[in-house]
Amino acid sequence: MSQAFTKSMARNIFFGGATFFFLLLVALSFDTMQVLPKRDHRENITDAVARGKAVWEKNDCIGCHTLLGEGAYYAPELGNVYKRRGGEFVKAWIKSRPAEGTPGDRRQMPQFNLTDQELDDMVAFLKWTGEINTNNWPPNIEG
Amino acid sequence: MNTQSLTIDAHEPGTPPGDLAIWFFIFAELLAFGVFFGSYAFARAHHVELFNQSQQLLNRASGAINALVLITSSYFVVRAVAAIKQGLSRQCANWLGAAIALGGVFIVIKLFEFHAKFSAGISLSTNTFYMFYLSLTIFHFMHVILGMVILAFVMAKARSGGYSIEHHTGVETGASYWHMVDLVWVILFPLVYVIR
Amino acid sequence: MQYKSQAVAKPYFIAAIGLFVGQILFGLIMGLQYVVGDFLFPAIPFNVARMVHTNLLIVWLLFGFMGAAYYMIPEESESELFSPKLALTMFWIFLVAGALTIVGYLTVPYAALAKMTFNDLWPTMGREFLEQPLITKLGIVVVALAFLFNISMTILKGRKTSISLVLLLGLWGLAVFFLFSFYNPSNLVLDKYFWWWTVHLWVEGVWELILGSLLAFVLIKVTGVDREIIEKWLYMIIAMTLITGIIGTGHHYYWIGTPEYWQWFGSVFSALEPIPFFMMTVFAFNMVNRRRREHPNKAATLWALGTGVMAFLGAGVWGFLHTLAPVNFFTHGTQITAAHGHMAFYGAYVMVVLTIISYAMPMLRGRAANSAKAQVMEMWAFWIMTVSIVFITLFLTAAGILQVWLQRVSTTPMGFMATQDQVALFYWLREITGVMFLVGLVVYIASFFVAGETKEAA
């Protein structure tokens, strides 16, 4: 008995289609991996940059800020903060947050008690991040 | 409403040959290719010079030969369907075999073309034209392979007498998919290789 | 309820709803912090509240999925669960581990939590949605494996249906792609690239298989439409989901350092992503219209139809709004993303879990459906929550459009904080609708306690 629309055909399309497009994703990812070194400048990932990323993660900065547009949308984009504000400003800002906050409606940033070493590492990480080729995103310096 | 209406015995008049499910898939695929064709055309509008220059470096002859190969292969598949409609399983399988062989020819020619491009250092990131050229042709290339796999299954079943005059939806289903692969190349070839 | 072991689903569903309440409460805290910056500071800084909000969402949805699987699989396989005891043990392990993690977030600074859990040995923390300490992540893997073992064994010994096959594929996929959360290179671009293999391939990939099979199961039960037809639809929908969604991953690869061609691949394929959601809506309405029985549980039917519509709106339409690269260039990382996230998660995953709970809970409590009074209340809850989320989405979209305009499009762009002050009105409106959502949730929970006894036993 031939059927106009069979379940087994629908199933074959599902399995075939899923496999096909997953392979395509793998192939494209393979190409991306070849191209990435030219775009992320990984030769500039020093120990300080790597440590800075760890500091970034250990304090859950992504819980308020965006980095290259990903994260929370509560506080400014930091992918280009090195260009916008400079390293010294970033360090002074992080250091000067009052532990008890500032009363009022202004959004609060916690005092993370970072060491000078950690601050330097963080800035190195943000500087390197700012040099990634992001296809000219964000549209302007305000992020 | 009669829920059994989708499981009728004979082919419903007015619907395309083969399993209806494959037609949803065919149109979904055509839609994806269509959006890609449109993207190519509009990207070209912004970089006419670049596209015209880069297009000159393509191997137009191999593109045209491949068009002929796929058209002929599609024709063989039509003959395969005609054969099984007369109950000629062996002939059907032979025509399908010939179609698959031509698919293989397409693959080989395409591989030579890709090899030439890759060894010239061209990649997806070379420029917008090559991004599209490689994306479109590789995407289509993978469809040719998938189509050959489908036809191979159909051929194996035909050879073992799995289809008959009354029951040959499977052949028509595979045939429809293969014609879609052909159709895409018929549009892709002039768009990418010829129009300037 | 046809099989005794289906009862293990009950604690999973109860825990899911409990954690759902927690998620909403923390959502309200964050919403308020958007406009009253020092609210609960420094006790609960925003990043902590957000972590709790998002992690609770993920965990309660996982509880919902597991509960759904424990309820569905015995009925689909026509056999008792392989090991109800294992299922209950895993329930308590998962609940306690989850609770401890949340307590950890709330009581010690995140950096201290990282230190306590030896994050330095194998850093995986501090990435969006994957903030859990390593030990919790490993716990999730263990629980997931035990769960999958239990479910797979049940299916293997019983009847194998397409619905259970799809559900199983989805759940295995969930476990497999979670493994990418253990990969955290110091190269941020690589980190982000594969982070999406967990996040995107979950919510726009394998989770949709789970979504589809849950919806299909409930539709078979409440409409009585032939299983063959429903399963055909299911396969076509999830086929389209993966065909568009897998390469659709590319819409996250526009601005994070990945090559430019992703803008084309991402745009083309994610522009097609609404198709499966549209099919799902058509599917749900079509099946309900062809129903061959009048199931007494009207509320479950309403949830099922709602899932179709809201998933299409939230994931499909609101996703499409900002998925094309030229648009996304301006909207990336703004409140537009937040708007899409809220409606998509509610419409697709929250609603499908509430659908299966709505269908299964009365059965688990020994009746085919709740009393008319309880159902009316549940439907009120449906409308209050759904309308609230629509308005939350609209307000966030408005805030996002204004934000994009002032901060990104304008020739004299405003700074981030200054822009936020300009859109404060919309955040207030969002917070008010958020409170409405909570009211809806309270009504929903109350519906479980209202006159449940008056209906016939199953």
Next chain:
Amino acid sequence: MNKPSQPRFVRPCTLIWLALVTLTGVTYTIGDAGLGGRNVMLLVLAITLLKSQMIAGYFMGLRKTSLLWRAIMGGYLIVVGGMIAIAYLMGIN
């Protein structure tokens, strides 16, 4: 619809195949001559749509289906062809 026993000297599908091959040759020749411009583009596009319609109608068998199916395929070809033409004309300006 199916008249398997009717012997014909040349099958319709063979004629279609010949037409497709010929038209492909024409397209190639135009490309090889390096011709370009609006009119050439429109000619090549017209040939392409004609070929596509032949494949859809005779090979895929849509010719014998209901109006809906033919409309979907015809509409698709018109939209794709139209997009290509519009984009090309945009590029001239």
